[in-house]
Amino acid sequence: MVDHGATDWRNLFSAAADQALKCFPPNLVNGKALIAPPREIFEEGEHYWKNAIVAQFVGKIPNFGAFQKMVNILWGESGTMDIRPAGINLFIVQFPNPEMRDKVLELGPWHLQNKPIIIGKWEPGLRTLEFNMAKLPIWLQLSNIPLELFT
Numbered sequence: 001m002v003d004h005g006a007t008d009w010r011n012l013f014s015a016a017a018d019q020a021l022k023c024f025p026p027n028l029v030n031g032k033a034l035i036a037p038p039r040e041i042f043e044e045g046e047h048y049w050k051n052a053i054v055a056q057f058v059g060k061i062p063n064f065g066a067f068q069k070m071v072n073i074l075w076g077e078s079g080t081m082d083i084r085p086a087g088i089n090l091f092i093v094q095f096p097n098p099e100m101r102d103k104v105l106e107l108g109p110w111h112l113q114n115k116p117i118i119i120g121k122w123e124p125g126l127r128t129l130e131f132n133m134a135k136l137p138i139w140l141q142l143s144n145i146p147l148e149l150f151t
Contacts, residue, residue, distance in 0.1 A: 042124075051095040052122035053105065054086065061089050062113045070112045075104050092122060109139060 022041075026033035062070075068083050071093060075081065082094035095101040101121070104110075110117050116138070 046124045049092070049094060049122055049124075051098050051101045053093050053095070053101055053119045054122050055091045055093055055117050055119045057089055057112075058116040058118065060115065062115060067091070067112060074110075074112070075100065093119075 022037075024035050024037050026035045028034070061067075064085065071083055072080055075093070075095070077100060081096070084092050084094075086092045095104070105119060105121060108119060110119065
């Protein structure tokens with residue numbers, strides 16, 4: 001039995017006019033449906049993410065909420081940043097301008113919540129967000145080393 005007095009669930013959600021979904025009808029290629037968004041869709045995304053970095057933790061991943069808070073405290077001089085998960089242990093951090101992004105890239109290596117984090121500049125066409133872990137910048141604190149050994 002259908003309850004005609006029930007609220008239509010679609011009416012519970014709304015979006016701004018600029019958030020409307022666009023439909024790209026598929027083309028059949030060798031019997032398979034292929035969807036190819038127009039180039040301007042890619043260009044819009046490239047423009048949005050041009051000031052972003054990709055980030056990956058070494059070891060255990062911290063809580064996402066704590067990660068967001070720490071990134072905004074450490075790197076968010078000019079406001080809040082857009083931080084999104086991009087996969088298992090992979091994140092994209094969008095900066096408001098290229099100067100802030102470049103400053104963070106230059107001042108590394110970084111540790112958040114005592115966990116090393118590898119960062120790199122986002123580039124268009126990036127298919128996978130994998131870092132070569134064979135070479136990793138680290139900080140060492142040496143103690144009780146005679147001064148004459150430092151040259």
